[in-house]
Amino acid sequence: MSALFQPYSLRDVTIPNRVWMPPMCQYSAAPEGPLTGVATDWHFAHYAARATGGTGLIIVEATAVSPEGRISPYDLGIWNDTQVEAFRRITRFLAAQGTVPAIQLAHAGRKASTDRPWKGGAPVGPRAHGWQPVGPSPVPFAETHPVPSELTTSGIARIVGEFQDAARRALAAGFEIAEIHGAHGYLIGNFLSPHSNHRTDEYGGSYENRTRFALEVVDAVRAVWPDDKPLFFRISATDWLEEDGWTPDETVRFARELHAHGVDLLDVSTGGNASGVRIPVGPGYQVPFAARVKAETPMPVAAVGLITDAGQAEKILANGEADAVLLGRELLRNPSWARQAARERGAEVRVPDQYHRSV
Numbered sequence: 429m430s431a432l433f434q435p436y437s438l439r440d441v442t443i444p445n446r447v448w449m450p451p452m453c454q455y456s457a458a459p460e461g462p463l464t465g466v467a468t469d470w471h472f473a474h475y476a477a478r479a480t481g482g483t484g485l486i487i488v489e490a491t492a493v494s495p496e497g498r499i500s501p502y503d504l505g506i507w508n509d510t511q512v513e514a515f516r517r518i519t520r521f522l523a524a525q526g527t528v529p530a531i532q533l534a535h536a537g538r539k540a541s542t543d544r545p546w547k548g549g550a551p552v553g554p555r556a557h558g559w560q561p562v563g564p565s566p567v568p569f570a571e572t573h574p575v576p577s578e579l580t581t582s583g584i585a586r587i588v589g590e591f592q593d594a595a596r597r598a599l600a601a602g603f604e605i606a607e608i609h610g611a612h613g614y615l616i617g618n619f620l621s622p623h624s625n626h627r628t629d630e631y632g633g634s635y636e637n638r639t640r641f642a643l644e645v646v647d648a649v650r651a652v653w654p655d656d657k658p659l660f661f662r663i664s665a666t667d668w669l670e671e672d673g674w675t676p677d678e679t680v681r682f683a684r685e686l687h688a689h690g691v692d693l694l695d696v697s698t699g700g701n702a703s704g705v706r707i708p709v710g711p712g713y714q715v716p717f718a719a720r721v722k723a724e725t726p727m728p729v730a731a732v733g734l735i736t737d738a739g740q741a742e743k744i745l746a747n748g749e750a751d752a753v754l755l756g757r758e759l760l761r762n763p764s765w766a767r768q769a770a771r772e773r774g775a776e777v778r779v780p781d782q783y784h785r786s787v
Contacts, residue, residue: 441605454470495559496535533606535609540561595649
């Protein structure tokens with residue numbers, strides 16, 4: 429039987445197959461007013477299409493734990509009950525299709541307050557619904573970005589509490605899995621890397637200090653996230669810097685610690701914390717980082733990075749390089765990729781009764 433279409437269980441949650449959708453921001457929420465950060469009809473249609481297409485797990489895009497934690501003014505949020513109610517419509521539909529609904533809880537850190545990518549993605553100020561970003565140190569992401577305000581220890585504690593509150597709301601919204609966003613140069617990743625973390629207190633300098641904030645967030649979320657539900661962590665396994673960056677060796681070490689703190693799966697990506705770096709992008713270019721974590725630690729992993737066809741995805745799983753694959757761009761192109769791949773591999777996925785003619 430195809431490994432790609434074998435169920436996968438973590439704690440008491442069983443995901444029907446290994447075809448998963450990673451978080452991909454849609455930048456389609458209202459930037460101000462009572463519906464700020466609230467999921468819209470676009471979000472419902474977007475996620476519903478991938479669920480009816482047979483995707484086993486859908487991780488809803490980076491969802492900010494506070495208004496200041498958004499990447500852009502148009503991001504989703506989960507800091508109030510209006511947002512929770514809008515998410516319930518999505519999670520109910522996904523679950524009804526047999527898809528497991530998950531959510532990525534995020535804070536954008538020094539990369540916050542930017543415009544939508546199709547508008548250039550540049551930093552925006554108050555006149556364009558923007559705000560002052562924060563970070564571990566007053567080190568901007570790039571020359572074109574503002575200098576972030578350095579977080580105080582009380583500010584760090586406040587954000588840890590915001591992640592915990594967001595997890596409570598995610599549970600109320602009907603999500604079965606929560607993922608903490610520690611990748612791509614956003615706040616948690618800012619703390620992990622010496623490239624962006626120049627602090628001299630207990631949150632900077634040594635490896636132990638740079639990982640402190642991330643582990644505090646994990647512990648706070650795990651304390652309110654039910655024991656029967658899985659917790660994921662997304663990480664950039666490398667900054668792609670020759671020196672003074674987060675490294676693959678640190679990722680392996682940190683994976684062991686995350687596992688001991690109750691994280692059930694590491695979602696392995698790379699990059700995003702340093703501007704102007706050269707990344708060798710190509711099919712499956714990030715898979716070796718996931719494979720190393722899987723080989724050297726007890727942590728289950730999901731692989732991502734230009735995985736586009738069923739044979740490629742099958743090989744990753746069959747070779748033991750990952751426990752699941754995350755398809756981003758390919759699921760944007762083809763919402764029914766899972767159903768199509770199942771036909772190619774001689775397997776089956778759930779097809780809605782209304783689509784019986786397509787079987």
